[in-house]
Amino acid sequence: MSSQHSSKLNQLQRRLPARLPVTYAWLQEQGYSRSLVKKYVRSGWLASPARGVFYRTDPELPLRWMDVIRSLQHLLRYELVIGGFTALELAGYSHYVSAGQSTIHVYGPKHPPTWVNRLEIDVVFQYHRQSVPSTLSTEQKVEGTALRAATQELAALQLLEELPKASWHQVDMVFESLTDMRPSLSHEALTLASVKARRLFFWFAERHGHAWVRYLNRERVDLGHGKRQLTPGGHLDPKYLITVPRDMAPRSGEGFHP
Numbered sequence: 075m076s077s078q079h080s081s082k083l084n085q086l087q088r089r090l091p092a093r094l095p096v097t098y099a100w101l102q103e104q105g106y107s108r109s110l111v112k113k114y115v116r117s118g119w120l121a122s123p124a125r126g127v128f129y130r131t132d133p134e135l136p137l138r139w140m141d142v143i144r145s146l147q148h149l150l151r152y153e154l155v156i157g158g159f160t161a162l163e164l165a166g167y168s169h170y171v172s173a174g175q176s177t178i179h180v181y182g183p184k185h186p187p188t189w190v191n192r193l194e195i196d197v198v199f200q201y202h203r204q205s206v207p208s209t210l211s212t213e214q215k216v217e218g219t220a221l222r223a224a225t226q227e228l229a230a231l232q233l234l235e236e237l238p239k240a241s242w243h244q245v246d247m248v249f250e251s252l253t254d255m256r257p258s259l260s261h262e263a264l265t266l267a268s269v270k271a272r273r274l275f276f277w278f279a280e281r282h283g284h285a286w287v288r289y290l291n292r293e294r295v296d297l298g299h300g301k302r303q304l305t306p307g308g309h310l311d312p313k314y315l316i317t318v319p320r321d322m323a324p325r326s327g328e329g330f331h332p
Contacts, residue, residue, distance in 0.1 A: 082110065083119065092132040094145035095193070101128065124189040139178055139197045140216040142190055147222055154182035155206045155222045156214070158236065161229035164214040164221075167248055181206055181224065181232065202232065210263055226252065227259040234271040234278075238304045242319050249278040257289040269298035273314040281322075 082105075089104055090096065101111055111128065114120040120128045123137060129145075146152040156164065158179035178197050180186060183205040190199045210228040213220050224232060230252060233245055264272055272295055279287040301315045309323035310316075 082106065083114070086114075086119075087130070090130050090149075092130045093135060093137055093141040094149060095123065095127050095129040095137065095142060096145060096149055097187070098126050098128065100150060123194060124192045127189050127193075137193060137195055138217070138219075139195050139199075140219040140221060142193065142195070142199070143178070143180070143221050144219050146186055146190070150187075152182060152184060152186055153205070154180045154186060155211045155224050157181040157202065157204075157206070157224035157229050158232040159240075161214070161223040162226065162233065162248060164216060164223055165226050165229070167251055179232070202235075204232070204266065206266075207262070210259060210266075225256075225259055225263070227255055228263040228266070230255070231263050231267040231271050231275055234274040235268060237270075237274060242305075242322060246278065246281075246322060250282045252279075252282075253284060253286075255279075255284065255286045257286055260286070260290060261294060264295050269296065270302050270304070270316070273297055273302065273316050274304075277311060277314050277316065277318070 086104070086106065098108070098111060102108075106114075111120065115122055115128070118131060121131050121137075122128050129137060129141070143154070143156060146154050155161075156179065158181070159177070160179045176197055178199050179202060180199055181202045181204045183203065185201050185203075186199060206224060206228065210225050211222050212225050214223040215221070223229070230249070233240065233248065237245060260275075264275065267275070276287065276290075276292070276295075276297075279290075297314070301310065301317075303317045305317045305319050307320075308317035309320045311318055311323070
C-alpha cells in the first residue's frame with residue numbers, strides 16, 4: 075500500500091467511527107474518490123449494506139440501529155430525535171413498553187433517507203414529521219452510544235398521537251408511571267401537540283391522580299371545541315369530550331380527581 079493510501083485510510087479511521095453508515099456523497103466531501111471507496115470495500119475496510127451506503131466494519135459488533143441514528147444525527151446532520159414509545163423505553167419505561175422493539179420511532183422536519191429501512195438490521199424506522207426544539211430533547215445512551223431523544227414530557231404526547239392505533243392499556247400503564255413530569259416542559263410540549271393529544275394528556279394525568287397536573291394552567295392550553303370519537307362505542311368523557319374504552323372509564327358516581 076502506498077504511503078498516500080495509508081494516510082487516507084488513517085484519516086478515514088479518525089473521521090468515521092466504526093459501524094456508522096454514511097453515503098458516498100459524505101465520503102466524497104471528505105476527499106475519497108469512487109475508485110478509492112471501491113478499493114476499501116474490496117479490501118474489507120468498508121462494507122456496503124445498501125446502494126451508495128458504506129460503513130467501517132467492526133470485527134466485534136454488527137451494524138445496529140443505534141449506529142444508524144448516531145450517524146444520521148452527528149455525521150449526516152439530520153435534525154432527528156428518537157421519540158414516542160422508543161424514547162420512553164430509553165428513559166426507563168421498558169417495563170411498560172414492549173422490550174426489544176421492532177419499530178424505532180424518529181421525529182424531525184425532514185424524512186430520513188429511504189436506505190435506513192433497507193439495512194440488514196432487525197428494526198424498522200418509523201418517521202413522524204415534527205420539529206423538536208432543543209429544550210424538549212435530551213441525551214440518552216444506548217449500549218454506550220449517545221443519542222438525542224425527546225424528553226419524557228414530549229415523548230408522552232407523541233405517544234398519545236398514536237391513539238387509537240396504539241394499545242390504550244399499554245399507554246395507560248406508561249402514564250401511570252409518569253410521576254415526575256415537569257410542568258414547564260409539559261406546557262411547551264403541549265404547544266406542539268394536536269387537540270386530541272392535549273385532551274388525552276389531561277385525561278390520563280387526572281385518571282392517575284398525578285400531582286404535577288395541578289401545576290398546569292389549562293387556560294394556557296387550547297383544547298379546541300366539539301367531541302372527538304377515538305373509540306367507536308366507547309365512553310364519552312363529559313369533561314374532555316373524548317371517547318375512551320368503557321373499561322377505562324370511571325364507574326358511576328366516581329370521577330377523576332386532579
